Amino acid sequence: MxxxxxxxxxxxxxxxxxxxxxxxxxxxxxxxxxxxxxxxxxxxxxxxxxxxxxxxxxxxxxxxxxxxxxxxxxxxxxxxxxxxxxxxxxxxxxxxxxxxxxxxxxxxxxxxxxxxxxxxxxxxxxxxxxxxxxxxxxxxxxxxxxxxxxxxxxxxxxxxxxxxxxxxxxxxxxxxxxxxxxxxxxxxxxxxxxxxxxxxxxxxxxxxxxxxxxxxxxxxxxxxxxxxxxxxxxxxxxxxxxxxxxxxxxxxxxxxxxxxxxxxxxxxTLPSHRLAQLQALYEGAPVGLAFLDRNFRYIALNQQLASFHDNPLESYIGRTVAEMVPDIYPLIHPYLCRCLTGEAISGIEIICPARETRPETAFFVSYVPVYDEAHEVIGISVSVVDITERRRMEAALRESEDHYRHMVELNPQIPWVLDPQGMAVSIGPRWSELTGSTEEESLGRGFMQYVHPEDQQLLENTIARCFPIGEPVDVQFRARTRSGGWRWLRSRGSPRRDKQGNIVCWYGSTDDIDDLKRTEDALRRSEAHLQAVMESLSLKLQKLAAS
Missing domain, CATH: 3.20.20.450 (EAL domain)
Structure with a gap:
């Protein structure tokens, strides 16, 4: 029309x-x-x-x-x-x-x-x-x-x-x-x-x-x-x-x-502001950061990530992950492919083999898919943390723990830890060997069931007296052995305090003094027998002198 x-x-x-x-x-x-x-x-x-x-x-x-x-x-x-x-x-x-x-x-x-x-x-x-x-x-x-x-x-x-x-x-x-x-x-x-x-x-x-x-x-x-x-x-x-x-x-x-x-x-926010913010984050972040496109090419990264592999930052741009880190690419390729499907992956530990210029290193890596406005994956955001030193510290800690465990196992004493209320939170393995109990059975006040009935009140009174005021503990008692007999033990401990002077817990150890107690009892019996002999000899000498 x-x-x-x-x-x-x-x-x-x-x-x-x-x-x-x-x-x-x-x-x-x-x-x-x-x-x-x-x-x-x-x-x-x-x-x-x-x-x-x-x-x-x-x-x-x-x-x-x-x-x-x-x-x-x-x-x-x-x-x-x-x-x-x-x-x-x-x-x-x-x-x-x-x-x-x-x-x-x-x-x-x-x-x-x-x-x-x-x-x-x-x-x-x-x-x-x-x-x-x-x-x-x-x-x-x-x-x-x-x-x-x-x-x-x-x-x-x-x-x-x-x-x-x-x-x-x-x-x-x-x-x-x-x-x-x-x-x-x-x-x-x-x-x-x-x-x-x-x-x-x-x-x-x-x-x-x-x-x-x-x-x-x-x-x-x-x-x-x-x-x-x-x-x-x-x-x-x-x-x-x-x-x-x-x-x-x-x-x-x-x-x-x-x-x-x-x-x-x-x-x-304005694009210029967003760009400035991202640049500040990239340069100031204590971790390695990068953005990869769908072909795993580096589009952006920070100096921290470049330094992890001893390469200049500018050498990464436009090149693929396979080109820049060929020694670990087979390890990370499956994760990159999964990320392109929309899966966020975190907590991956990657070990980089030693090179001439650096020893073996360990990294904690996360991959997060990056979406466009229509929620289509356009790339991958990568964050990398060097955990080499942390792994060394963990190995040293494990070795130290092994040393401590062996020392505890070889130590004839029984170390223990009680909370401020007198509840056991840790008892050395020697206690289980002595009483036949498990550690779980002895935690809290469970250890009391292995104390001689005549000594239980003494132990309770000692805890009630010493723990509130932080007075050092030194008490002797009898404990039931796995064979059903009783052995004398001596337990000593002191409080650990925080900066404000409050008692946090009690550390102590228990010694087996049964042999010492038996020796002391035998010595007392010998002393009593000798005293009786001396008294009898004295009476006989007095009678001889009188006649």
């Missing part, structure tokens, strides 16, 4: 053109930010016609200025009933951007309806600069002086040039719907959208995505840091009488693409 210039002029005279309004939504909150003004022609025969049927004709016929004036006048009048924080966006034809009468025309219309131009966003396409950049720049600056915000529409299509961003005072970048529609399916489109958003953030420009039609697209845009969006997901273009219902609709938060708060905060 085609219309001619005469039909167009008739429609303008009969006031058949009107603005429709499509919502623009803030992605992070789901709240309404404003509307884009879209032209519609209520044709008496063909119904509502879209701009594709008449905008190009209006530009050729020279009536585009009149059409824009009609749309803005009606939109400014309607805006009086809208909340004051909502902005209106309007697309200006490239032909109009070379018309120096455009800024005063817009100023006059806004003044007639008391519409503040700080609420108006002028959208222009890059094709407007192609014929005469200086004219377009002059008109744009005049609009900017009036308080209008300037948006670059359909960025990334047509005559894209960074020169335009440098030469003109833009406030917003609008991402073309073609990239938005394909970014959930094509990685290249995602990268273009990500680059546009990153460029906008770096230049301090707000980014608005057009043609958002699914929650997945909205969530992906939000994750990339896009600020606002418009499209059928948020609402189709509607006539003015439907605006009150749109304004009163509660905001619908955009579902985040399985991202946590820290990821959201990180993605919302």
């Amino acid at each position: 085609r219309v001619g210039a005469d039909e167009l002029r008739r429609g303008l005279q009969c006031d058949e053109f009107e603005p429709f309004f499509q919502p623009i939504v803030t992605l992070c909150t789901g709240e309404l930010a404003g509307f884009e003004i879209l032209a519609r022609w209520r044709h008496p025969e063909h119904g509502i016609l879209l701009p594709d049927h008449f905008i190009a004709l209006a530009e050729q016929d020279g009536t585009i200025g009149s059409l824009t004036g009609i749309l803005l006048a009606r939109a400014f009048a309607i805006a009086g009933s809208l909340p004051p924080h909502l902005r209106l966006s309007v697309n200006i034809s490239p032909h109009q951007l070379h018309d120096f009468l455009l800024p005063p025309q817009i100023e006059s219309l806004a003044g007639s309806f008391r519409f503040p131009l700080s609420r108006l966003v002028i959208e222009i396409t890059e094709s407007a600069f192609f014929d005469n950049l200086e004219h377009a720049r002059a008109v744009t600056l005049e609009l900017k002086k009036l308080g209008c915000r300037i948006a670059l529409d359909d960025f990334g299509t047509g005559y894209s040039s960074l020169l335009h961003l440098q030469a003109l005072p833009f406030d917003e970048l609008k991402i073309d719907r073609s990239f938005v529609h394909s970014m959930t399916k094509h990685r290249e489109s995602r990268k273009i959208v990500s680059a546009v958003i990153g460029l906008g953030q770096s230049l301090g420009l707000a980014t608005i995505a057009e043609g958002v039609s699914t929650p997945e697209e909205a969530g992906l845009l939000l994750g990339l840091g896009c600020e606002a969006g418009q499209g059928w997901l948020f609402g189709k273009p509607v006539p003015a009488d439907q605006l009150p219902a749109l304004v009163q609709t509660p905001p619908q938060p955009i579902p985040r693409q399985s991202r946590n708060l820290s990821q959201e905060i990180f993605s919302s």
Whole structure:
């Protein structure tokens, strides 16, 4: 269906053109930010016609200025009933951007309806600069002086040039719907959208995505840091009488693409800030860090990792893991392959064989998959910790423990550790050999069951007296042996205190003094027998002397 210039002029005279309004939504909150003004022609025969049927004709016929004036006048009048924080966006034809009468025309219309131009966003396409950049720049600056915000529409299509961003005072970048529609399916489109958003953030420009039609697209845009969006997901273009219902609709938060708060905060920062932060982390980290692509090539790494293998840092970039560490590559290759499937792997201990320049070394390695905006694995984050010294210390500790164990096993004494309440937490193996008990049976107050009944109260009294005040322990008692007999033991101990002087535990040892006790008993019996003999001999001598 085609219309001619005469039909167009008739429609303008009969006031058949009107603005429709499509919502623009803030992605992070789901709240309404404003509307884009879209032209519609209520044709008496063909119904509502879209701009594709008449905008190009209006530009050729020279009536585009009149059409824009009609749309803005009606939109400014309607805006009086809208909340004051909502902005209106309007697309200006490239032909109009070379018309120096455009800024005063817009100023006059806004003044007639008391519409503040700080609420108006002028959208222009890059094709407007192609014929005469200086004219377009002059008109744009005049609009900017009036308080209008300037948006670059359909960025990334047509005559894209960074020169335009440098030469003109833009406030917003609008991402073309073609990239938005394909970014959930094509990685290249995602990268273009990500680059546009990153460029906008770096230049301090707000980014608005057009043609958002699914929650997945909205969530992906939000994750990339896009600020606002418009499209059928948020609402189709509607006539003015439907605006009150749109304004009163509660905001619908955009579902985040399985991202946590820290990821959201990180993605919302400027790319230059993120890069600076990552560089600081890489250089300041006490561990080796690297990023590998899907072909296991080094894309980035820090000096710490390079030093682990005695290679210059720059020699790694662009080369594969197999090339840089061929001696351990067969060990780590299976882990790298698993990581590409999305599995995070941590705690892998890798032993690097000795070389001429260094001894055998040990590393603690972790591999974490790195995802893009669509949750596809694009590489591997590697962290490496040199644990060679720790392994040496662990080996020395094990050797020391072996020495201690052998000393304890060969020591005739029974070492023990009691807590401040007198509960046994450790008893040497000699106790089990003596009593036939297991260590578990003797822990706590279990050791008391092997103490002679006549000596149990003595032991309890000693603990009750000495432990609260930290008085050294020295007590003798009898313990039941595995054969059912009794042997005399002597137990001595002292408290261990913390820096505040509080008793932490008690260390002590128990000696087998049974032979000594038997010798002492035999000696006492011998002394008593000798005393009796001496007394008997003395009586006999006295009797002899008397006779």
